[in-house]
Amino acid sequence: MVDRLKAAQERNRHLFGTLHGTTPPEVICERGDGVYLYDQNNRKYIDFSGGPHVASLGHGNQKVNEATKKQIDKVSFFFRAFWLNEPLLELAERIIKFAPPNLTMCQFCNSGSEANETAIKIARQYHVERGKPEKYMVVSRWQSYHGMTLGALSVSGHAIRRQKFEPILHQWPKIPAPLCYHCAYELTYPDCDIKCARALEEMINQVGSQYIAAFFIEAVGGAGTACMVPVPEYYPMVREICDKYDVLLIDDEVICGFGRTGKWFGINHWGVNPDIITSAKGMTGGYTPMAVVIIDEKIGKVFSETGAGFMHGFTMEGNPVSAATCLAVIDVLEKEGLVERCARLGEYFFQKGREKLSHHPVVGDIRGRGLLMGIELVQNKETREPFELKRRAANNLQHIAMNHGVMSYPTAGIKNGVSGDALLVSPPFIITEPVIDEAFDLLDAAITNFEKEFLQAEK
Numbered sequence: 001m002v003d004r005l006k007a008a009q010e011r012n013r014h015l016f017g018t019l020h021g022t023t024p025p026e027v028i029c030e031r032g033d034g035v036y037l038y039d040q041n042n043r044k045y046i047d048f049s050g051g052p053h054v055a056s057l058g059h060g061n062q063k064v065n066e067a068t069k070k071q072i073d074k075v076s077f078f079f080r081a082f083w084l085n086e087p088l089l090e091l092a093e094r095i096i097k098f099a100p101p102n103l104t105m106c107q108f109c110n111s112g113s114e115a116n117e118t119a120i121k122i123a124r125q126y127h128v129e130r131g132k133p134e135k136y137m138v139v140s141r142w143q144s145y146h147g148m149t150l151g152a153l154s155v156s157g158h159a160i161r162r163q164k165f166e167p168i169l170h171q172w173p174k175i176p177a178p179l180c181y182h183c184a185y186e187l188t189y190p191d192c193d194i195k196c197a198r199a200l201e202e203m204i205n206q207v208g209s210q211y212i213a214a215f216f217i218e219a220v221g222g223a224g225t226a227c228m229v230p231v232p233e234y235y236p237m238v239r240e241i242c243d244k245y246d247v248l249l250i251d252d253e254v255i256c257g258f259g260r261t262g263k264w265f266g267i268n269h270w271g272v273n274p275d276i277i278t279s280a281k282g283m284t285g286g287y288t289p290m291a292v293v294i295i296d297e298k299i300g301k302v303f304s305e306t307g308a309g310f311m312h313g314f315t316m317e318g319n320p321v322s323a324a325t326c327l328a329v330i331d332v333l334e335k336e337g338l339v340e341r342c343a344r345l346g347e348y349f350f351q352k353g354r355e356k357l358s359h360h361p362v363v364g365d366i367r368g369r370g371l372l373m374g375i376e377l378v379q380n381k382e383t384r385e386p387f388e389l390k391r392r393a394a395n396n397l398q399h400i401a402m403n404h405g406v407m408s409y410p411t412a413g414i415k416n417g418v419s420g421d422a423l424l425v426s427p428p429f430i431i432t433e434p435v436i437d438e439a440f441d442l443l444d445a446a447i448t449n450f451e452k453e454f455l456q457a458e459k
């Protein structure tokens with residue numbers, strides 16, 4: 001084992017920053033097929049984390065592979081500023097059809113972080129063009145995660161990811177996350193009067209609405225809050241507050257977009273229309289990189305009426321191969337009814353997850369929507385006390401689960417940014433009930449081992 005580890009580390013020596021301590025370094029991913037991934041020894045793993053949250057169609061979908069290859073054979077790259085792009089034109093039309101009705105334009109880029117950078121800059125320039133150049137701050141929520149680049153990290157409220165870069169981030173205001181399990185006000189719904197939504201108005205008034213450009217949300221939470229689902233009143237209240245103070249509502253659907261929560265966008269569950277949606281991950285199912293910013297007509301109008309170009313863009317944006325891939329993914333989602341399947345299966349997924357895992361003393365809460373689940377790990381179920389961060393509870397459990405043949409995604413800092421562990425699971429939409437059962441059985445066994453090994457080690 002030591003020799004294998006040494007050999008693996010030797011081979012990794014030219015890769016910088018890729019191993020965050022989440023992967024046993026001796027495992028190489030060799031191939032994928034449907035909901036399964038295989039390592040170099042042909043060992044099979046259920047891809048219960050889908051990427052994380054990426055492989056919505058599973059691996060090796062022939063329709064997507066063929067559409068991608070077909071476009072590569074035609075042309076792989078040309079610069080978007082000089083040529084129109086047939087797959088991209090069609091893609092924008094298709095996305096606008098299932099986006100909220102006020103969103104009528106798309107700007108494409110290559111990752112979730114880039115999409116959020118782009119959204120921040122659109123919000124800023126929108127206010128500048130409207131003669132409100134003092135509006136520049138972007139309010140967001142503690143424990144949120146919006147990406148690793150400096151703008152996206154500035155709006156992220158995830159302390160662990162921010163800490164080392166704090167001096168070079170924008171110091172913009174944050175409000176508490178609407179995470180009932182760890183309510184920042186120690187209140188209980190519905191008696192709480194949705195104080196976490198009212199906090200937005202308080203913050204805007206304290207800072208001065210003339211300075212606030214936008215409010216950033218993840219409709220259903222991701223890694224930072226382990227799939228937090230705000231209460232029904234929350235987003236309608238937030239929308240009203242944003243309208244009242246001329247603040248754009250930017251909805252990060254990098255995880256939730258393109259069906260993951262059982263609707264095309266997570267925010268559809270609340271019937272609220274944001275001014276900007278960003279999305280990435282599942283939009284190409286992981287077959288090629290692509291992200292999108294979907295923009296309200298009123299924003300597009302300001303740019304066209306003033307004749308201002310958007311001072312932004314990336315060389316690789318709107319790549320025709322990624323556009324063709326994404327079109328094929330949308331075709332499969334639509335023709336095979338996979339978004340509806342995700343909603344239907346989601347009910348079974350949560351029922352089974354709770355049935356098979358809730359009995360564990362370390363499982364404090366199971367939350368999420370559709371095929372997106374956060375399993376929060378606690379040291380004390382009664383008091384909801386988390387494990388100490390330095391013990392890396394979620395990472396340890398993820399390693400054990402991988403040894404059992406099931407993939408999951410570990411995260412930490414969900415209670416208050418610096419403590420609170422969870423595993424996220426978000427399988428491909430093509431998963432079946434028997435494989436869901438099998439994956440939860442494997443996770444159940446992994447948690448039992450974790451409780452024996454990890455908790456005993458403490459004593």
Ligand SMILES: Cc1ncc(COP(=O)(O)O)c(C=O)c1O
Pocket residue numbers: 111112113114116145146147148218222223252253254255280281
């Ligand atoms: C909600 C959310 N926003 C943004 C990002 C950043 O996306 P990317 O890693 O593609 O830059 C992520 C990544 O996990 C995410 O979960």
